[in-house]
Amino acid sequence: MWGCKTPKGVTYTASGFYLDTFVEVTLYGCGSQKIANKAVDMCKYYQNIFNFRDESSTLAKLNQSGSMRVATEEDEALAGLVSIGLDYGKRTDYSLNIALGPATVQWDFINKTVPDKSEIESALKNVTPDKILVSNSRVELNGNKIDLGAVAKGYIADKIKEYLVEEGVDSAIINLGGNILCVGQKTDNKKFKIAVQQPFGRGNEVAFSLGIDDMSVVTSGVYERYFYRDDILYHHILDPDTGYPCDNGLWSVTIISSKSVDGDCLCTGCFVMGLDRAVKLIDSMEDVYAIFIDDNSNIIYSAGAEAFVN
Ligand code: AMP
Ligand code: MG
Helix, strand or coil: CCCCCCCCCCCEEEEEEECCEEEEEEECCCCCHHHHHHHHHHHHHHHHHHCCCCCCCHHHHHHHHCEEECCCHHHHHHHHHHHHHHHHHHHCCCCCCCCEHHHHCCCECCCCECCCHHHHHHHHCCCCHHHCEECCCEEECCCCECCCCCCHHHHHHHHHHHHHHHCCCCEEEEEECCEEEEEECCCCCCCEEEEEECCCCCCCCEEEEEEECCCEEEEEECCCCEEEECCEEEECCECCCCCCECCCCEEEEEEEECCHHHHHHHHHHHHHHCHHHHHHHHHCCCCCEEEEEECCCCEEECCCHHHHEC
């Protein structure tokens, strides 16, 4: 490759714990350790914008004040992602609902507590995403509090890919806690092999693996954050109508798409929509594919998705 000084077979990997998860960027073709490190550092930059649980983040400040003038690059990133989240909210009948912040904060998957019903009910009163206004210069929440946990990793993965491509990287995997975005192909001209976990499987049991070129693979699953109380499974993907974990017979949804933010928004949205409605939505979209695992470990494919399995 012109301008590429990386010796054949050399890879550069950087990793860290950001966005509440393990992140890793591996460069296979052109690149350098410095580029890999900078890619991972971008997670820290965006975490300081999007993490609504950190009081000093740009989002936490917006949630607190209720409105924001878009003045800095950080504000622009925040306004941009809020706008994308609202757009996918509309497309999924608000199954993806970034205004669920008051309900999601009630659920504590570290101390494993089930919130009081009254707390959940009062949290839902202030969930009105259609009242959020975003323009180039302002964001107005009009009583809402935003949680971007369902959409941020995809957005950040896309930004990292943009950076890598600008730097001339032609083959890489960006892994943000299982939210995968591939850059180009593997150097041996084979597809990247992306394994998707068997929900509640033993160790690293694989449900299926996919052959991927230059695309994103994002999975939302009940097994990512959950606990049992009185034999009831409580997990982190909430039904916006009830404020309780979505209970619709699905264990996970995997989305294959070009942009990772599309995959991240859609996999959470499709999970909440349930199998039938989600398949219709995905089949109506171009170049987006979904693979579902239900609570009997059945695997269900949207049109064309099975072709990626290898
Ligand atoms: P993901 O892992 O991308 O499916 O995102 C799950 C995270 O998004 C949760 O941990 C919550 O912070 C938040 N969340 C839960 N339910 C929803 C929902 N229905 N719409 C939007 N965000 C949600
Ligand atoms: Mg998501």
